[in-house]
Amino acid sequence: MIPFLDLKAINNQYQQELKDACARVIDSGWYIMGNELKTFEQDFAAYCGSKHAIGVANGLDALILTLRAWKEMGKLQDGDEVIVPANTYIASVLAISENNLTPVLVEPDPNTFNLTAETIKNSITDKTKVILPVHLYGQISPMQEIMELAGQYNLLVLEDCAQAHGASIDGKKAGTWGHAGAFSFYPGKNLGALGDAGAVTTDCAELKETLDALRNYGSHEKYKNKYKGVNSRLDEIQAAMLSVKLKHLDEEIVARQNIAQAYLKGIKNPLVTLPTVINNEGHVWHLFVIKTNYREDLVKYLSDNGIQTLIHYPTPPHKQDAYAEYVEQQYPLTETIHEQVMSLPMGPVLDLASVDKIIEAVNAFDIK
Numbered sequence: 001m002i003p004f005l006d007l008k009a010i011n012n013q014y015q016q017e018l019k020d021a022c023a024r025v026i027d028s029g030w031y032i033m034g035n036e037l038k039t040f041e042q043d044f045a046a047y048c049g050s051k052h053a054i055g056v057a058n059g060l061d062a063l064i065l066t067l068r069a070w071k072e073m074g075k076l077q078d079g080d081e082v083i084v085p086a087n088t089y090i091a092s093v094l095a096i097s098e099n100n101l102t103p104v105l106v107e108p109d110p111n112t113f114n115l116t117a118e119t120i121k122n123s124i125t126d127k128t129k130v131i132l133p134v135h136l137y138g139q140i141s142p143m144q145e146i147m148e149l150a151g152q153y154n155l156l157v158l159e160d161c162a163q164a165h166g167a168s169i170d171g172k173k174a175g176t177w178g179h180a181g182a183f184s185f186y187p188g189k190n191l192g193a194l195g196d197a198g199a200v201t202t203d204c205a206e207l208k209e210t211l212d213a214l215r216n217y218g219s220h221e222k223y224k225n226k227y228k229g230v231n232s233r234l235d236e237i238q239a240a241m242l243s244v245k246l247k248h249l250d251e252e253i254v255a256r257q258n259i260a261q262a263y264l265k266g267i268k269n270p271l272v273t274l275p276t277v278i279n280n281e282g283h284v285w286h287l288f289v290i291k292t293n294y295r296e297d298l299v300k301y302l303s304d305n306g307i308q309t310l311i312h313y314p315t316p317p318h319k320q321d322a323y324a325e326y327v328e329q330q331y332p333l334t335e336t337i338h339e340q341v342m343s344l345p346m347g348p349v350l351d352l353a354s355v356d357k358i359i360e361a362v363n364a365f366d367i368k
């Protein structure tokens with residue numbers, strides 16, 4: 001079976017480095033908020049090209065705490081509206097409702113499935129305060145036009161970069177276009193820890209200070225609490241694992257890009273629509289997502305041929321029980337996307353012989 005993503009093989013590439021880093025932390029006797037975190041925060045900020053990176057416990061917390069920090073800073077209040085793509089992974093929406101803000105779901109661009117200025121424009125109201133673009137599948141949203149629109153209406157921009165570490169436009173990376181970027185280092189992400197972890201990037205010193213405290217009980221100084229904070233820290237072991245993997249991220253992105261190019265060139269089947277790429281160099285291919293009207297059949301056909309696929313995602317947020325209040329709202333494009341998409345195997349250790357086998361199998365697929 002060609003697995004969708006072979007995490008063990010990915011981490012095995014750096015087995016010795018990871019074990020050495022783990023031993024270093026064990027031997028240090030310091031497990032939370034120490035030098036490993038500081039080093040990773042500095043290196044990750046430098047990698048992205050932002051002034052600051054603040055480690056937190058996971059990607060959802062990176063989103064939640066950034067919005068929360070803006071509330072503490074007086075930039076947002078309960079009931080303010082946040083524009084978010086209707087077709088995103090639910091975490092982007094959860095971060096908004098968790099803060100008593102109002103998610104305004106908007107349909108994405110039909111080709112890239114990302115937000116654009118055009119898709120956002122008509123949803124801006126007096127209550128809109130934030131745009132939350134999601135760089136879905138590793139393709140960065142058109143941030144120049146989104147920032148221009150945000151500037152016109154004086155809106156904050158929080159980039160959901162959970163799938164887009166290192167993605168860029170003209171060399172400027174995801175997480176540096178908006179006022180903040182939220183990253184996940186969930187093991188299956190392009191930069192994955194060996195457990196949960198996340199980070200926020202920003203150039204804003206006040207946001208950095210606020211997040212430093214919010215993630216640690218609201219405290220800058222031991223036993224002094226400025227905010228009603230939470231415990232959402234990125235621990236030393238995970239920071240050490242991430243420092244090892246960050247060094248190899250660019251090579252892994254190139255491996256993903258090579259696979260994507262092979263798929264884009266090789267797959268020729270009228271029943272299958274390939275992803276639309278608007279920014280070839282800057283796409284980091286977290287997922288390679290095709291569309292077909294015959295998804296169930298193609299998933300089964302590939303599985304019968306020893307190829308594992310996944311669906312990102314089967315149900316949009318507004319159709320989830322958690323958001324029953326949205327169930328009457330109509331998002332036909334989003335619903336069509338969720339009915340048609342499926343993801344082919346993609347990752348830094350997928351060998352080109354397997355890629356050829358996948359291409360052949362997709363091309364041989366037909367309906368009876």
Ligand SMILES: *Cc1c(COP(=O)(O)O)cnc(C)c1O
Pocket residue numbers: 058059060061088089091092134160162163183184185186196197198
């Ligand atoms: C994975 C993901 C998240 C959440 O990250 P966690 O670390 O799993 O909390 C948020 N947004 C998007 C788009 C994601 O893919």
